[in-house]
Amino acid sequence: MILFVYRIVTAALYWLISPYGIMRAKEDEFWQGRLGNIRSSGDRPIWIHAASAGEVRIASYLASYLRDNRPEVSLVGTVQTRTGFEVARTIYPDSMTVAAAPLDAVRSVRRALKQTNPSAIVIAETEIWFTFLAEAFRLNIPVVLINGRMTEKGFSRYRLIRRSVASLLCRYNRLFLKSKEDSDRYSYFDVAVDRRVISGDMKFDAPVRPRSEGRIAEIRSRLHLSDSDFLLVAGSTRPGEEELLFQLFKSIAKQRKNFKLVIAPRHIDRAEAIIKAAELADLPLDVYGQAGTGAACLLVDQFGLLEELYMAANLAFVGGSLVEIGGHNLLEPVWGGTPVVFGPSLFNVVESAEYIMDNNFGTRVNSIEELNAVVLKVIDGETVFARKEERSQVKSPTAMAGDYILELTNDV
Secondary structure: HHHHHHHHHHHHHHHHHHHHHHHHHHHHHHHHHHHHOOOOOOOOOEEOOOOOHHHHHHHHHHHHHHHHOOOOOOEEEEEEHHHHHHHHHHHHHOEEEEEEOOOOOHHHHHHHHHHOOEEEEEEEEEOHHHHHHHHHHHHHOOEHHHEEEEEEEHHHHHHHOOOHHHHHOOOOOOEEEOOHHHHHHHHHHOOHHEEEEEEOOOOHHHHOOOOHHHHHHHHHHHOOOOOOEEEEEEEEEEOOOHHHHHHHHHHHHHHOOOOOHEEEOHHHHHHHHHHHHHHHHHHEEEEEOOOOOOOOOEEOOOOOHHHHHHHHEEEEEEOOOOOOOOOOOOHHHHHOOOOOOOOOOOOOHEEEEEHHOOOOOEEEOOOHHHHHHHHHHHHOOOOOOOOOOOOOOOOEEEEEHHHHHHHHHHOO
């Protein structure tokens, strides 16, 4: 009954929206997909759906794996958001069709499925679109979930319509899930145990960025650093953290003359406030790209440089973790091959923090005093962290899902 009502409501919304969508679709590729006009460049493609930019990045690892292991494979990638759409067009493999996902109404979904005629549909993380799934199952198209998760909030919501959700989830061919907790929640919706695979989190399969001594030397040269300088890059810092870092710098610089600090705040419009904080701390501070005094502290007030800065660093600190923000992207320096230190506020990045500490890619500190001690030990060689290197994808979450999907579509 719920699914029937849902279809009636979405059909009505489709007819209300479609006149506007038809007008927009004349010049807007995003709206072409929303109306179901998705044309693959090849026959019987594998359709990968990822809601937004974060899911697209994870799905791109799978897309690359499929292409690497079956070069002739045809791929279609759909997204829900414009940001995801732009990211997908940038990072998905060449020749992969990228489009907005069709509106979840019968007319647009059927048009999209007819035009693409996919050999399989792969859905990233938690997306449950009732009409899309129902139409795929009606056409006997295999559906696979990758990097599946179900939060406590999502579980509580779906429990209210358990029978409707179960009628769809139990028909997935295979669900590759992040954790046992996720698997247990899916089991509540009658997903058979032999269809649930606890594969782990695909976000840890991100490729390591190309790292060479020449490239690192070039970046450090732009920062006016010598080979003997020890560089700490503090990225994504938030209010209250810069003052602590200035305190740390003054303490360490008295003991280690080759210590350098680069601060790249989360929001560059705070640059003036950070400069004033440095003045109050009686600390010389240069600004990247401007004529400076040769100060050992540098403020970066430009976007797009953090990835390179992390790579050139001897050690990284990721902000939002010494103040109650919950932490930012702890993995970014790790993918650049640089060890990372972070504070105790980690509720946004718990899994990343555990992954880093389990692999000795860095550590957690509970105060600026502990951070001070860690930095000194790294400078002196008393503490040595591992650097992430490219590893074989055998038995990785991406490989487990990719191998299954390739086998599933092998005879198509």
